[in-house]
Amino acid sequence: MDNLFINPGKEQWNLLTKRPAFNYAALEDIVMPILLDVKENGDQAVKKYITKFDHASLDILLVSPQEVEDGTALVDEKLKAAIQLAKNNIQLFHESQQQDIHKITTSPGVLCWRKSVGIQNVGLYIPGGSAPLFSTLLMLGIPARIAGCSNIIVCTPSNAEGKINPVILYTAQLLGITNIFKVGGVQAIAAMAYGTQSIPAVSKIFGPGNQYVTAGKQLVNREGVAIDMPAGPSELAVYADDTCIPAFVAADLLSQAEHGADSQVVLVATTSNIIDEVKAQIRLQLQSLPRKDTAIAALINSRFIVMEDIDTAFDFLNEYAAEHLIIASDNAQLLSDKVINAGSVFLGNYSPESAGDYASGTNHTLPTNGYAKAYSGVSVDSFVKKITFQELSEQGLKNIGPSVELMAEAEGLQAHKNAVTLRINSLNP
């Protein structure tokens, strides 16, 4: 982990902001046949892949109310309370994203407005595997409900015994989501994109997944199914100055590093002293981590950068466009004004990334891989369409009609002009 760079010049930034290239095209040969098979053969194909990949033999894909009840009973009461607190905070923050209708009179008699309408059919993919990501179910299910999506389905893989993790079942139940299907992987993406006998097709698919799931989402997206955002490995950048607490910074970097060997970790500090102290803390804290090997692997790809000049530091961080950005400084409020590109920003020494990952209220589904330059994280916006409406009175049409006629004519679209002319003539007989 000796990727130390002192005041790197701009000619080095391209390299320093680079993410590991991943060739999804290479996965198409594996993913495409599964998509096609499910498209053609529905549940039968889905069950075949469940047997093949999850080693489970399932007759019925839909989780039964009894299974939800049984699972819920297994969850520790303290954990339930924690999830409820998280739910309340996430709900409060996401409810504040709802938009009222504002009718705007743009010209006299011309009324325009926008209305947010929930996407009717949405699919939430919740990975199983090494960790049961019930937090992701909170992050997707809560805005989906606030948006008013009428049909919310969840796909998540079962274990070999055909059981879904109880905490996921509890969380679904807490959110009032009852359509939970025991299917993961590419077969889940295919089922949600095309629909099967038991799994309804959706218009938009949300949720993280491994490289096959990501490739599957990209492929169905090309066919017109919307997806939340393009995905890449998770990332954290920390800006730290003399007012940071190195042990905290180290803990934050490690929390990102434990996600996966491909996790991206970047520390930008104003002095090399800070970096030395953080590194010492990393070595110390690393010892007791269960996912130590993963964290070490990720740290090999990490970057420790000294930027003595604050503005240059933030120029670099904006160029990097991190999924998560922690500003470890007593001066975080002021510094945060310099942020142009980031998914989510954590201010000060007591705002660890894990707060936002679980319970502060912000969403943890965020743009990675530099996509924060053009993409936002998941919000209520992600679950609605904003439909525009307009209503012109006769006078309204008289007011703007002549302009429309001139512009349509100048674009060579005579029938566009006629649609106005005919109406105006009928009003001025």
Add this chain to the structure above:
Amino acid sequence: MDNLFINPGKEQWNLLTKRPAFNYAALEDIVMPILLDVKENGDQAVKKYITKFDHASLDILLVSPQEVEDGTALVDEKLKAAIQLAKNNIQLFHESQQQDIHKITTSPGVLCWRKSVGIQNVGLYIPGGSAPLFSTLLMLGIPARIAGCSNIIVCTPSNAEGKINPVILYTAQLLGITNIFKVGGVQAIAAMAYGTQSIPAVSKIFGPGNQYVTAGKQLVNREGVAIDMPAGPSELAVYADDTCIPAFVAADLLSQAEHGADSQVVLVATTSNIIDEVKAQIRLQLQSLPRKDTAIAALINSRFIVMEDIDTAFDFLNEYAAEHLIIASDNAQLLSDKVINAGSVFLGNYSPESAGDYASGTNHTLPTNGYAKAYSGVSVDSFVKKITFQELSEQGLKNIGPSVELMAEAEGLQAHKNAVTLRINSLNP
């Protein structure tokens, strides 16, 4: 044009809502080599394709201030005034889409908020060819400026003499956009995606185009460049009841039909009488249209549907999910509540689609091909990222920290827990 359907059963809806399938994959063989060539050879490749496709020989791609001045002088004063009126209305409506920052205290000491920040580098593609779409420049340039995008570039093809349509130059000047490049087609998309010596790379590409441009946008999107939305042929659905004015409905359908032979036109009426009257009006109005042949070709693919039951009619229209939906009825206000899927909705007999295409204030860049089920039209939202921020006080972390610890542990992420534990321990020595 005798595609008449009387109260079609739901088993027919799939067919009736179907758009012409278009195989973009087949275009990849043509488009991909151009993308790669521009990526590798920059301006040199761009100029080669300009010579090949636009038959222009250009030394400099950037439009000069003198050219803008000369072009602006050529535009008729009345047309300038019309464009100014349109600009004012579009600006008023889009300014209303700006969102203030609301700081939400989700738990005591836990403050979360969202801030909209303009995407720094955006590219607007404005087609040339048969019609100079200066209206599209208004629809993309105005929200880009409101969003605060710092670098806005426009690519639009020149004619064989290397000249850009004067009205496009005037509109750009009106919006304060000075980086206009004389390049169209796939080479323009490639230049904006990868950057060349003279054209800067952007993070998001907006704008309509022919099938090659659309395929080019999809291909660079796969590589991580954001695009406004997937594209398809333009569409109009009209709902008409006894209170409609058939001549107006006919004019609206024709205004859509003249766009292109692949334009989609659907009329859903409550009686077959209305359809007969509208068809008679279409025959009458068609005679005098300069783009008559195009309109006739589009009308061959059109659908005239009688739905006697209002709710069934809107169920069908929601299933169709039209780019433009006109509710030609005195009862439009009430009926508009039934709209779940549409790009933009026009209420009553005096709100023709062409009003929204040019000057009412709403955006005309809208989801086609049924994408309105999951996608919104272009708005200020399209030009910003909404970055989330959070700041926890020491007390805030104490309040939610224990929940974060429990949840992180349940997901098997010990380092996530540690980032909280370490901080809480430091506060409770």
